Amino acid sequence: MTHDIAILGASGYTGAELVRLIATHPGMRIKALGANSKAGQSMAEVFPHLRHLDLPDLVTIDEIDFSAIDLCFCALPHATSQEVIASLPKDLKIVDLSADFRLRDPAVYEKWYGNKHAALDCQSEAVYGLTEFYRDEIRSARLVAGTGCNAATGQYALRPLIAGGLIDLDDIIIDLKTGVSGAGRSLKENLLHAELSEGTHAYGVGGTHRHLAEFDQEFSAIAGRPVQVQFTPHLLPANRGILATVYVKGGAAEIHGALSRAYAEEPFLQVLPFGQTPSTRHIRGSNFCHLGVSGDRVPGRAIVIAALDNLTKGSSGQALQNANLMLGENETTGLMLAPVFP
Numbered sequence: 108m109t110h111d112i113a114i115l116g117a118s119g120y121t122g123a124e125l126v127r128l129i130a131t132h133p134g135m136r137i138k139a140l141g142a143n144s145k146a147g148q149s150m151a152e153v154f155p156h157l158r159h160l161d162l163p164d165l166v167t168i169d170e171i172d173f174s175a176i177d178l179c180f181c182a183l184p185h186a187t188s189q190e191v192i193a194s195l196p197k198d199l200k201i202v203d204l205s206a207d208f209r210l211r212d213p214a215v216y217e218k219w220y221g222n223k224h225a226a227l228d229c230q231s232e233a234v235y236g237l238t239e240f241y242r243d244e245i246r247s248a249r250l251v252a253g254t255g256c257n258a259a260t261g262q263y264a265l266r267p268l269i270a271g272g273l274i275d276l277d278d279i280i281i282d283l284k285t286g287v288s289g290a291g292r293s294l295k296e297n298l299l300h301a302e303l304s305e306g307t308h309a310y311g312v313g314g315t316h317r318h319l320a321e322f323d324q325e326f327s328a329i330a331g332r333p334v335q336v337q338f339t340p341h342l343l344p345a346n347r348g349i350l351a352t353v354y355v356k357g358g359a360a361e362i363h364g365a366l367s368r369a370y371a372e373e374p375f376l377q378v379l380p381f382g383q384t385p386s387t388r389h390i391r392g393s394n395f396c397h398l399g400v401s402g403d404r405v406p407g408r409a410i411v412i413a414a415l416d417n418l419t420k421g422s423s424g425q426a427l428q429n430a431n432l433m434l435g436e437n438e439t440t441g442l443m444l445a446p447v448f449p
């Protein structure tokens with residue numbers, strides 16, 4: 108059976124990545140591509156690297172007939188996404204890539220995002236999209252909320268360690284580096300080549316980055332008590348990739364054993380041999396997340412490093428993995444592409 112797919116926000120980075128992945132998916136057919144300022148253009152005009160594909164032109168969302176769609180990906184900015192999803196048919200399966208449906212508590216959402224939620228009924232039914240930890244709920248969900256890309260990286264490093272009681276919950280530091288495509292395709296002065304290249308800097312410092320809300324929600328639920336991590340992202344002059352270096356208090360060998368066991372059956376989560384360190388070079392363009400564990404010279408401390416591609420495992424690949432589950436497809440279909448190297 109072939110499922111008819113719509114992608115809203117197809118003229119953005121995650122939208123284009125969805126098209127790249129779905130184009131060769133044997134169980135999916137791209138029926139509609141939604142855009143805003145680029146509506147009316149062909150995908151080849153907006154993304155020359157997709158020229159070889161036979162795709163529908165970009166249209167505005169109100170031009171799409173959703174009664175002919177089996178599943179819709181929403182790759183739209185925060186706040187816009189909730190307004191659009193509130194207006195879509197209530198029985199339409201949706202995978203949202205924005206932050207709008209990730210946080211279960213509306214008050215927490217309002218605190219971090221600064222606006223009242225415009226689709227609280229949808230928010231209450233949404234399932235958090237970190238596939239490996241919400242697989243059963245995702246299978247039967249109507250609306251899945253894709254995770255933040257930084258939030259996914261930190262969680263892959265830490266969830267089994269918190270669940271296993273292996274680390275000091277009051278002493279967790281996530282030092283993260285991210286490529287610039289995480290900020291989307293729209294024009295921003297601070298993302299110009301001259302402002303960004305040949306340097307790197309921290310942002311969202313001092314507990315202000317909104318992905319902390321996801322860490323708080325998920326880690327506290329696992330631990331059964333409040334957990335607050337320190338988290339500082341840094342912007343790298345690279346297009347793709349996230350590398351999180353996580354500092355914890357706990358036994359490195361036990362931590363490596365716990366991660367290896369937790370992810371032994373996971374097709375996309377690869378734990379490297381003890382002491383080896385992941386690199387964004389080795390996951391680029393793929394749905395894999397590489398994880399490494401090392402000891403530290405300071406007794407009782409360990410370092411966990413996780414690397415993934417923000418546009419695949421951190422957003423569009425994760426979204427396709429979840430859509431596969433929602434549509435009864437094999438979870439890995441369309442996603443076993445090897446990373447691009449060098």
Ligand SMILES: NC(=O)C1=CN([C@@H]2O[C@H](COP(=O)(O)OP(=O)(O)OC[C@H]3O[C@@H](n4cnc5c(N)ncnc54)[C@H](OP(=O)(O)O)[C@@H]3O)[C@@H](O)[C@H]2O)C=CC1
Nearest residue numbers: 116118119120121142143144145182183205289291292422
């Ligand atoms: N980039 C990443 O690595 C990740 C992104 N995300 C989230 O995924 C979502 C998409 O991100 P990304 O692809 O990077 O963003 P982009 O800025 O690259 O793309 C945004 C898309 O949304 C469309 N759009 C904007 N406003 C409207 C509107 N009012 N009505 C209809 N369409 C609109 C744009 O259309 P047009 O260009 O035609 O104006 C464009 O197609 C965001 O919520 C982001 O936070 C999540 C995880 C990782």
Ligand SMILES: CC(=O)N[C@@H](CCC(=O)OP(=O)(O)O)C(=O)O
Nearest residue numbers: 205206255256257285287289290
């Ligand atoms: C480089 C960069 O700016 N990255 C974004 C994260 C992208 C992401 O995960 O998106 P959401 O906005 O959907 O949470 C940031 O740190 O804010």
